[in-house]
Amino acid sequence: MAEPTQRLFFALWPSSELRDGLLQAVTPLRDAAEGRLIPSENYHLTLAFLDRVPERLIPDVVTAAKFVVFQPINLALDCYGVFEQPKVLWYGSRELPESLSVLVAELRDQLAPLVALRPERIFQPHVSVVRQQNQLPNLEPPAKLLWQASDFVLVHSEYGPGRANYTVMERFSAASA
Numbered sequence: 001m002a003e004p005t006q007r008l009f010f011a012l013w014p015s016s017e018l019r020d021g022l023l024q025a026v027t028p029l030r031d032a033a034e035g036r037l038i039p040s041e042n043y044h045l046t047l048a049f050l051d052r053v054p055e056r057l058i059p060d061v062v063t064a065a066k067f068v069v070f071q072p073i074n075l076a077l078d079c080y081g082v083f084e085q086p087k088v089l090w091y092g093s094r095e096l097p098e099s100l101s102v103l104v105a106e107l108r109d110q111l112a113p114l115v116a117l118r119p120e121r122i123f124q125p126h127v128s129v130v131r132q133q134n135q136l137p138n139l140e141p142p143a144k145l146l147w148q149a150s151d152f153v154l155v156h157s158e159y160g161p162g163r164a165n166y167t168v169m170e171r172f173s174a175a176s177a
Helices: 016-032 055-066 098-111
Strands: 005-012 045-054 073-077 079-083 088-092 126-131 145-149 151-160 163-173
Touching: 005 055, 016 088, 016 126, 016 145, 045 055, 045 098, 055 098, 055 151, 055 163, 073 098
Parallel strands: none
Antiparallel strands: 005 045, 005 151, 073 145, 079 088, 088 126, 151 163
16 A cells, blocks of 8 residues: 655745735736636745655654744745746746745755755746746736745645645744744
């Protein structure tokens, strides 16, 4: 019998006010999209994708994340972009704030002994908006939106009928929050 697992990731999770701002900022992208729109309640900024984690390791993953020390993050979302593979249109940032870079690196360092992480690549801060589309529509640059994050979350992801359902399992606060 296979060991029970849960599909997990760490992310910055927007407040309801920020989520409203995100939806407003990406409306031109959503309106021009031909792919599958991601529901705004699923908007987040992935820090580390863990995929399927054995349930017996989840307490250790939570403990490891508690050791991550980071400062509050000020992230300016100011551009649209595309990942040709896996065919995702996104709203993100041209700049990677040092505080966000440190958070991602610290999180990966803490998790590496516990779970197999995807190979490290250049981190592009973004919120996925449309799936199954690999061409960016010709649009005016988006409005700039400031995301002030003083915590990050561990999220459980389940695929439901036609979409993913996300449940925040745990929150982790910044050092000075």
